[in-house]
């Protein structure tokens with residue numbers, strides 16, 4: 062009875078897709094989620110007259126039937142597409158610099174539109190912009206090839222077909238943009254999306270950033286019409302319909318390891334139930350698994366600890382959710398996403414985010430993609446930011462949490478009003494603040510980090526992918542989600558769940 | 574197109590090939606130290622949002638004939654500290670009855686937020702008024718003793734002050750034991766934890782029914798004019814005191830006394846009759862925007878079905894259980910009578926803590942039910958405000 066082909070720890074995006082893939086492949090899978098809702102960060106919540114999206118700004122790598130990305134393909138394969146309705150986000154972004162009033166740009170979707178607009182803002186940027194998007198295309202093709210080659214690419218094919226990919230792959234964003242002679246101002250505008258990945262352009266792998274921008278601009282970004290909660294609930298429902306089992310409100314306390322074979326032999330739940338299994342896919346981070354789920358630390362291979370210590374935890378999340386009692390037209394909010402930075406230089410910005418008083422922010426006006434996201438005459442606005450290092454810990458005491466939340470909320474709102482010239486404070490009907498503490502509470506992510514491990518230097522997506530076949534340290538234990546091989550983001554965490562499930566399917570074949 | 578980043582294009586290609594090896598090398602050089610088993614944000618998150626709280630009744634205070642207050646402290650064998658809260662919050666209290674059944678209800682915290690940090694011993698104070706036939710209130714008033722253990726949820730609720738949202742001037746409309754959240758707020762103002770002007774219109778039947786009379790007087794005196802309490806007696810006429818029910822005229826009269834005479838927020842807590850009257854008749858006359866009105870509802874009951882139904886309860890990993898449930902009790906009550914414990918907080922239908930999945934059957938909910946579209950589509954229900962109308966099969970998540 063209590064034995065499963067695979068136990069998946071955590072029903073975040075990664076864990077959900079991993080479970081669905083396994084269930085659809087006829088495997089007996091148990092998904093254990095400590096919360097009573099699926100989704101991890103991917104959920105919604107209500108306050109008064111408003112139903113807020115908890116995290117999603119925009120899906121990447123999705124698109125439409127005629128022009129689509131990997132996530133679309135995955136959802137199609139898993140029969141999810143017709144069950145969830147999506148709409149396009151209207152524009153790529155508006156970026157505003159607080160230190161220089163003239164730095165205020167709105168960028169459209171579509172490669173040609175994007176290049177033309179950039180030329181308008183930064184004359185003589187066209188050539189380098191075109192090169193950038195051509196690189197994006199080549200990277201996309203190369204990544205497909207690498208994926209198909211399953212860890213054994215033919216270097217002759219790579220050199221012949223994807224030479225530019227090979228040339229830029231080892232580098233971070235800054236050196237490549239300089240090499241293609243992109244004017245500094247164009248680099249600054251182009252780098253706007255950096256905070257979605259949470260690492261500055263001097264540390265962020267060029268491949269990762271370029272493909273993300275390429276996918277957003279060429280496929281446009283989408284959001285589900287009924288919040289990410291609908292995606293999570295739909296996947297959970299499909300898991301059950303395909304014979305999988307979900308335990309909600311249960312935590313995995315321990316992963317049992319067979320010492321001699323260095324392999325997984327089961328898990329223990331918080332009520333003491335023992336589940337036998339040889340395969341575990343953890344949506345919880347390696348930090349959590351090695352930090353508290355393997356009780357006898359002697360059973361953790363040294364290499365596994367090194368692998369985890371090699372990575373740095375990413376930024377800690379801060380979000381602010383506002384329900385306003387005026388329409389977006391009355392308020393004068395024309396764009397969907399506002400990236401508001403102290404300066405457009407991502408490296409300086411990253412440093413600023415080590416300070417608790419920093420207020421750089423990405424703000425979404427949901428009604429600009431979904432006019433009916435809230436009742437007529439009202440607007441939903443949500444802010445996201447990151448704190449790096451220990452500045453949040455330093456500001457937080459056992460007693461001051463509510464006060465700290467208020468103070469941070471005020472700072473962020475003031476900055477938004479200053480940057481956009483739009484007054485919102487008098488119209489706040491509902492307000493909710495999520496801090497690293499909130500994220501720690503809902504998902505148990507270490508320190509309330511929201512983007513897995515920092516995608517910096519050798520821990521960028523490319524090197525992670527190149528080594529993903531070699532980084533199993535305990536037989537039967539795989540990771541998915543923001544800390545895994547594709548790093549964070551909805552698309553990456555969904556795709557990582559699929560990869561982890563496929564690896565496990567391979568292992569299961571070997572078992573028999 | 575040919576992109577060259579390094580000095581030699583070919584070098585870049587080799588570099589790509591070495592990317593994996595370099596990563597491998599960096600990992601080999603990384604520390605072998607064990608990973609932390611706790612983090613500050615996660616520890617404080619657990620303090621603020623404990624999974625469950627284990628409490629002991631430290632003291633019982635008789636407030637009047639049918640009302641008692643309870644001082645609750647942490648059961649040190651299971652929990653070091655109490656979860657902090659914003660003034661105006663409530664707890665869902667769980668009591669295990671002798672005959673192996675469970676009862677849970679929501680009670681506002683009367684003590685000040687500061688008192689959980691009391692250096693002597695942190696505590697919550699709750700006040701319970703007897704409700705005719707009320708299961709938990711009668712149990713607590715008649716049977717609870719000092720030293721008794723009980724459990725509770727984390728603190729929660731939405732009748733709390735927010736300086737960005739609410740006006741600096743708040744008129745609280747309290748009926749009967751609905752005064753409790755406002756006592757906590759008044760204390761928080763005096764202690765400097767909250768900063769707003771609070772005028773409480775406190776509706777009571779007679780002067781005998783006033784709760785916290787001395788305590789409130791003391792607070793008013795210390796509040797530097799920020800806290801005011803006006804009693805509104807419904808069944809008694811006294812000189813220089815308000816008489817009747819709380820009306821829009823009365824609210825306007827006291828609203829005009831705020832020194833800056835600007836706008837104001839209204840917070841309401843009290844019995845359903847009073848709330849319905851205010852919501853339907855009095856508050857609309859004031860023409861306030863919805864953002865300036867925050868109401869904490871009292872539980873509603875759906876009567877009228879005295880049938881007994883079978884509920885099949887599915888809990889993953891356990892054998893299904895079939896229980897009897899009456900048409901005039903909530904599904905949550907039926908579960909608890911059979912000692913099935915699930916999460917709950919508001920007991921009204923809005924917080925989602927009791928969220929469970931309906932597999933089969935018909936049910937009816939009170940008008941306070943709040944369920945998002947997606948949960949509706951997937952047949953989730955809130956058992957705290959839902960009554961069986963046929964035999965049911967539901968999946969619950971144990972607590």
Ligand SMILES: Cc1cc2nc3c(=O)[nH]c(=O)nc-3n(C[C@H](O)[C@H](O)[C@H](O)COP(=O)(O)OP(=O)(O)OC[C@H]3O[C@@H](n4cnc5c(N)ncnc54)[C@H](O)[C@@H]3O)c2cc1C
Nearest residue numbers: 071073074075095101102118119313542543549550551554
């Ligand atoms: C405010 C915000 C905005 C964002 N905006 C975007 C965006 O616009 N676009 C985008 O692509 N990405 C965005 N992201 C990032 C994206 O949400 C995450 O990268 C993604 O959700 C990560 O998914 P995951 O698979 O890592 O799972 P997580 O969401 O981390 O879920 C892990 C799950 O495991 C559970 N769990 C942990 N330990 C245990 C245990 N021991 N037993 C049982 N269960 C356990 C947790 O409860 C949780 O449900 C945003 C994130 C946030 C917070």
Ligand code: FES
Nearest residue numbers: 918922925927957
């Ligand atoms: S306890 Fe809040 S909805 Fe049921």
